[in-house]
Amino acid sequence: MAYSFPEEVLEHVFSFLSSERDRNAVSLVCKSWYDIDRWSRRRVFIGNCYAVSPGTVVRRFPEVRSIEIKGKPHFADFNLVPEGWGGFVLPWIAAMAGSYPWLEEIRLKRMVVTDHCLELISKSFKNFKVLVLNSCEGFSTDGLAAIASNCRNLRELDLRESEVDDLSGHWLSHFPDTYTSLVSLNISCLASEVSISALERLVGRCPNLRSLRLNRAVPLDRLAGLLRRAPQLVELGTGTYTAELRPDVLSSLSGAFSGLKELRSLSGFWDVVPAYLPAAYSVCSGITSLNLSYATIQNPDLTKLVSQCPNLQQLWVLDYIEDSGLEALAASCKDLQELRVFPSEPFVAEANVALTEQGLVSVSEGCPKLHSVLYFCRQMTNAALISIAQNRPNFTRFRLCIIEPRSPDYLTLQPLDVGFGAIVEHCKGLRRLSLAGLLTDRVFELIGTHAKKLEMLSVAFAGDSDLGLHHVLSGCESLRKLEIMDCPFGDKALLSNVEKLETMRSLWMSTCSVSFGACRLLGRKMQRLNVEVIDESGDRPETRPDNCLVEKLYVYRSVAGPRLDKPNYVWSMEEESPELIRS
């Protein structure tokens, strides 16, 4: 079989496989296919930077042009992972600098990137084109200056949601005058002012610029000038959207917006002054993606804006939209696929807006293509959830957050087990689920029974006993990532499902009831699992008796063995010898 087609033919066939999983499957068919895939693989995705070593990757795939790597666990977004935990990208950059001189694309998520890394990138890859740093940290604007100076063929520089040590905006001026290949720039996370004239010159000389996401420091009265230089923009993130109301600025801005015939995506809108919103109305009919999650506008202005966008597919918005706005959305945006509603005041217990479960019900009724939801609210009922589930069996992502932990159905005072049960029962394609409210072990039984396609589950303040966790681990066949905080889940469920853990990317448990003894047992039994305990009390792990509970536990499968870059508060449970010196 292996000799019936020449290698070139097989390679050509493989080149049509865009999915990572398909390529991985192909490589397992036979040795010959493994080799062909190996040499022709151009794109690699590393879901957990500690699952495999950089050396292993570059040895197996010598011709990679594009790499994507993820570092810290998802709960790091909410400050649950202490500083210095890990996710350092330097070993990867160093390995690739040696082996991939033709590397074009690096995409990183939740990793620590230093200025040195950025300098190394800028000098090692002559044809470097795409740098996406999603939720990364550890670098300053000096590192960006190196990228700007040295990457002659750069197309994309996207710093979305990263934490940058913002020394000054001067780095932007490091793009040489001869540099014209910019296609996408996202600096929305930066605080410092960049030189607007430098930005104007850059935008003006890059004819292929399609995506420009500015930062808050770009004043509104300079936006028109930028837009006029880039009428071909498809994606725009404004800077601050406030200024003294002046008719000349307003009309200039309106004119500039109306020139953006290709615009499909709008974001930014910090500090919005409603009087300036009409300037953007001319583009609304073409808009498919709208991110107003920083826009502190209320109804009626907010609803009016959203209702002007009949072709909307993706909406991110604050809960200022309220139930009435969501009802209007349901009526006017029949193409809506993704909705995210963020809380305007997450730390206040009382509702500051009229946003309830009804808003979500309206959208689920009115938007037939809606399949992805993130919804922060303060009350929910089983009836609403059942309605939503019956309306929208096509959900793939359903993430609910009720601000007050353990909130019951506010009408019946019952747990929300039945409501979420309906979600998993009706939405057979559900891949991601975040639970909320008062929940017993029953909901986990339902999830284990029905959620067969579920890949990621997030749980907080839920369940009664180990049975809950056991249902999930034993029932959810497709589960890859499980993250749990403040639940009474412990050793029994964990130790009854150890093989399951090797089929998953990772498990996070914090403030649960897992003991050191169980972690030690797990670490010793499962060689291809890294069992890491986070303990910030300052003691050494040997002093912990077996029945002591762990603060935080992170378990992930790995072929690289225990990692060598742990900070002193992360303990590998595979390493039991007291002589082992922690670096």
Add this chain to the structure above:
Amino acid sequence: MSAPGRAGHSPEMVEYSGAMNLDETELTLGLPGGESRGKSGTKRGFPDTIDLSIGAKRRSLTGGGEAAKDPDIAVAERREDEVSGTISSKPPATKTQVVGWPPVRSFRKNVMTKSCKFVKVAVDGAPYLRKVDLEMYSSYQQLLAALEGMFSCFTIRKYLKERKLMDPANGGEYVPTYEDKDGDWMLVGDVPWKMFVESCKRLRLMKGSEAVGLAPRASASTCTSSSS
């Protein structure tokens, strides 16, 4: 926090036989007892609830878990302080916040502070500017502590009345000054904190000798007379 008497380490430590019932933790692919699902694998009994004696024993020793935090553990207090990654001592509008809850990213938490008040901080003799968000602090003491952290060569003198920063390297005093809305350079600390946040456009840590002639202090000791 070490358990008494556990000086050495022995392999027996991991084969716990007292605290855990080994039979129940046998590593199998079995399903919970009581409901036969017909799948293959060893069926085991699976109690519906956590063994309460184990739970109690653990908690009395260590204070883990969400409810029973041992007061000796400083971690509990540290967790409260880690909320939203700021060092602001603004009282929360609701009860004490739990780290990680609600699951909102820190840059989203700051959206609502309409005046996210970033001001540049210049230090005489230092090549780079830094920025501070005045909204993150609620007192001069906090601000100066933050500046000390940023320009790590300085130490804050303990005198609250004379709010100066000392550079131990060259012994020079740096006086925190700011430019207000009217463009005047003022000494930091003269007006109530809120008023200062309102009017401050940027900060400059001036060499003590240059601070002569700035708006005189209301309080007794003047820094100009003591600058070297």
